[in-house]
Amino acid sequence: xxxxxxxxxxxxxxxxxxxxxxxxxxxxxxxxxxxxxxxxxxxxxxxxxxxxxxxxxxxxxxxxxxxxxxxxxxxxxxxxxxxxxxxxxxxxxxxxxxxxxxxxxxxxxxxxxxxxxxxxxxxxxxxxxxxxxxxxxxxxxxxxxxxxxxxxxxxxxxxxxxxxxxxxxxxxxxxxxxxxxxxxxxxxxxxxxxxxxxxxxxxxxxxxxxxxxxxxxxxxxxxxxxxxxxxxxxxxxxxxxxxxxxxxxxxxxxxxxxxxxxxxxxxxxxxxxxxxxxx
Amino acid sequence: xxxxxxxxxxxxxxxxxxxxxxxxxxxxxxxxxxxxxxxxxxxxxxxxxxxxxxxxxxxxxxxxxxxxxxxxxxxxxxxxxxxxxxxxxxxxxxxxxxxxxxxxxxxxxxxxxxxxxxxxxxxxxxxxxxxxxxxxxxxxxxxxxxxxxxxxxxxxxxxxxxxxxxxxxxxxxxxxxxxxxxxxxxxxxxxxxxxxxxxxxxxxxxxxxxxxxxxxxxxxxxxxxxxxxxxxxxxxxxxxxxxxxxxxxxxxxxxxxxxxxxxxxxxxxxxxxxxxxxxxxxxxxxxxxxxxxxxxxxxxxxxxxxxxxxxxxxxxxxxxxxxxxxxxxxxxxxxxxxxxxxxxxxxxxxxxxxxxxxxxxxxxxxxxxxxxxxxxxxxxxxxxxxxxxxxxxxxxxxxxxxxxxxxxxx
Numbered sequence: 001x002x003x004x005x006x007x008x009x010x011x012x013x014x015x016x017x018x019x020x021x022x023x024x025x026x027x028x029x030x031x032x033x034x035x036x037x038x039x040x041x042x043x044x045x046x047x048x049x050x051x052x053x054x055x056x057x058x059x060x061x062x063x064x065x066x067x068x069x070x071x072x073x074x075x076x077x078x079x080x081x082x083x084x085x086x087x088x089x090x091x092x093x094x095x096x097x098x099x100x101x102x103x104x105x106x107x108x109x110x111x112x113x114x115x116x117x118x119x120x121x122x123x124x125x126x127x128x129x130x131x132x133x134x135x136x137x138x139x140x141x142x143x144x145x146x147x148x149x150x151x152x153x154x155x156x157x158x159x160x161x162x163x164x165x166x167x168x169x170x171x172x173x174x175x176x177x178x179x180x181x182x183x184x185x186x187x188x189x190x191x192x193x194x195x196x197x198x199x200x201x202x203x204x205x206x207x208x209x210x211x212x213x214x215x216x217x218x219x220x221x222x223x224x225x226x227x228x229x230x231x232x233x234x235x236x237x238x239x240x241x242x243x244x245x246x247x248x249x250x251x252x253x254x255x256x257x258x259x260x261x262x263x264x265x266x267x268x269x270x271x272x273x274x275x276x277x278x279x
Numbered sequence: 280x281x282x283x284x285x286x287x288x289x290x291x292x293x294x295x296x297x298x299x300x301x302x303x304x305x306x307x308x309x310x311x312x313x314x315x316x317x318x319x320x321x322x323x324x325x326x327x328x329x330x331x332x333x334x335x336x337x338x339x340x341x342x343x344x345x346x347x348x349x350x351x352x353x354x355x356x357x358x359x360x361x362x363x364x365x366x367x368x369x370x371x372x373x374x375x376x377x378x379x380x381x382x383x384x385x386x387x388x389x390x391x392x393x394x395x396x397x398x399x400x401x402x403x404x405x406x407x408x409x410x411x412x413x414x415x416x417x418x419x420x421x422x423x424x425x426x427x428x429x430x431x432x433x434x435x436x437x438x439x440x441x442x443x444x445x446x447x448x449x450x451x452x453x454x455x456x457x458x459x460x461x462x463x464x465x466x467x468x469x470x471x472x473x474x475x476x477x478x479x480x481x482x483x484x485x486x487x488x489x490x491x492x493x494x495x496x497x498x499x500x501x502x503x504x505x506x507x508x509x510x511x512x513x514x515x516x517x518x519x520x521x522x523x524x525x526x527x528x529x530x531x532x533x534x535x536x537x538x539x540x541x542x543x544x545x546x547x548x549x550x551x552x553x554x555x556x557x558x559x560x561x562x563x564x565x566x567x568x569x570x571x572x573x574x575x576x577x578x579x580x581x582x583x584x585x586x587x588x589x590x591x592x593x594x595x596x597x598x599x600x601x602x603x604x605x606x607x608x609x610x611x612x613x614x615x616x617x618x619x620x621x622x623x624x625x626x627x628x629x630x631x632x633x634x635x636x637x638x639x640x641x642x643x644x645x646x647x648x649x650x651x652x653x654x655x656x657x658x659x660x661x662x663x664x665x666x667x668x669x670x671x672x673x674x675x676x677x678x679x680x681x682x683x684x685x686x687x688x689x
Contacts, residue, residue, distance in 0.1 A: 106587035182473035
């Protein structure tokens with residue numbers, strides 16, 4: 001079965017370009033603003049949308065995404081509301097893939113079977129659960145795949161030859177290559193090291209690869225687009241959103257246009273490479 | 280092939296965890312992929328160390344000559360008379376070097392770090408007892424050391440912060456979340472992910488991803504081994520009752536583990552009831568007032584809301600103020616082998632004062648919780664019931680907080 005993710009990567013390949021994967025935290029800074037941004041992302045140039053399911057203790061995330069999770073939770077975001085955002089998005093958009101990304105506990109207590117059913121019903125295409133490595137994902141992955149979702153695993157700079165088969169087995173959709181040994185949005189990734197690792201992973205799987213965790217600038221997007229099928233931008237978007245808020249952390253009139261404007265700039269690098277890439 | 284829902288055979292309570300690090304439903308390795316290769320490397324290195332007699336021999340020598348083990352098993356005569364019931368013994372782990380049981384584990388882990396060629400030490404701390412013990416062993420072996428400590432905890436544990444700094448550690452204030460132990464652990468894990476090539480993370484309790492819960496338990500189980508031998512020597516038989524406080528649960532697991540398969544021994548773990556376990560987010564009793572979930576690399580009982588968000592918890596004791604608990608405790612709770620109870624801040628303060636006045640021992644606020652349960656339990660037991668309470672830390676660090684709570688001038 002072709003998922004929306006599979007179809008999107010097929011389409012990108014036909015267009016001969018890499019896709020822009022954008023990350024936003026559901027409910028940041030509030031439900032309505034977050035939903036309005038979500039609905040605007042495809043037209044701004046997002047090819048695939050990752051929606052962060054906020055968690056109180058996001059251990060793999062840097063300060064920007066930590067703060068965005070806490071803003072969302074403070075504004076009353078819950079898992080039910082996150083799924084309802086996906087549902088509302090799907091009313092007008094039946095092609096842009098949506099990947100839910102987060103930590104296991106909110107899924108575990110939902111609980112798992114009901115989460116999988118509700119996520120699929122809402123229109124979710126893929127799951128990334130950061131703290132559920134291959135050793136522990138048996139309790140979620142088979143159910144999610146059976147329900148028609150892709151379960152996307154992370155490969156990292158510490159993933160060695162011994163572990164790569166475990167990471168690549170039973171996975172689908174795409175492989176998310178974490179470009180730095182660290183947390184989101186901190187160190188700048190080294191293109192040569194990323195290129196080498198991505199090349200090595202490609203030798204072991206036919207799945208597309210998306211690179212993320214430290215990508216902030218148009219130059220970085222351009223550089224990673226030359227080695228992978230997708231480039232993930234998260235902390236930079238979340239930081240731009242944070243900067244547009246007022247002193248109380250509330251959305252302003254600038255919030256949505258600033259964020260979507262940044263997505264447009266990043267996306268144009270991939271869509272019109274000749275005009276924008278200057279090295 | 281085992282799954283998360285299998286339970287170990289019930290003829291022993293001491294065989295866990297299984298190869299995947301599970302204690303029945305609990306435990307495991309719920310970490311980001313970046314850490315998985317390190318966790319697996321650590322597991323192998325620990326297995327190699329256990330198989331090497333020189334590792335245990337070196338550790339035993341450090342425990343004897345540096346930490347001051349064995350710690351005494353002391354008959355608390357006046358407290359026994361006062362409460363009128365069970366014969367109360369204190370396992371005096373507060374007399375160890377650095378003033379708590381934490382040194383037992385730190386000596387073990389730093390020996391392992393050295394074996395693995397790691398050159399930088401990180402740790403989290405709540406009350407500061409673990410932080411001080413880590414800073415101490417890092418100084419002893421000349422390794423740079425960074426301690427993550429919640430900004431709130433830094434305020435209420437100033438003496439320990441100063442001790443860590445004197446010992447040469449860098450104390451990093453954690454302001455994310457509520458600025459307490461769970462947030463310090465988040466930041467230590469973030470540091471580890473970013474510095475995987477040279478850094479060893481000394482976790483202070485029997486929690487975290489496998490192999491930490493089993494490894495920390497093993498290093499702390501010297502407490503129970505000594506207690507068994509000392510009680511045999513003093514009374515010619517096993518104790519009848521064990522009592523220890525539970526935050527993450529390392530001192531309790533250290534005392535309990537040796538006795539889990541002795542059915543005559545009743546075992547009580549005492550959680551921090553704060554303002555009372557009926558008070559919403561007003562306690563730190565994960566097992567008596569929480570439900571199973573996944574945090575910090577393991578599945579265990581957690582303080583959390585209906586949406587799976589972790590709650591901060593509250594306790595007068597910074598060392599018990601943690602929303603989780605070691606997974607082996609969660610398994611022992613569900614299996615019924617250990618009885619878990621809670622006592623309130625106020626009860627712990629009363630016990631703190633009673634022990635100080637009757638026995639001339641100023642206990643830390645953490646074992647004051649255990650003592651508060653002993654005050655309830657001992658009078659209900661016959662005079663030939665041998666009760667051992669783990670006096671896991673001394674109270675010098677807490678005198679400022681106690682003075683404030685009792686509205687006393689220092």
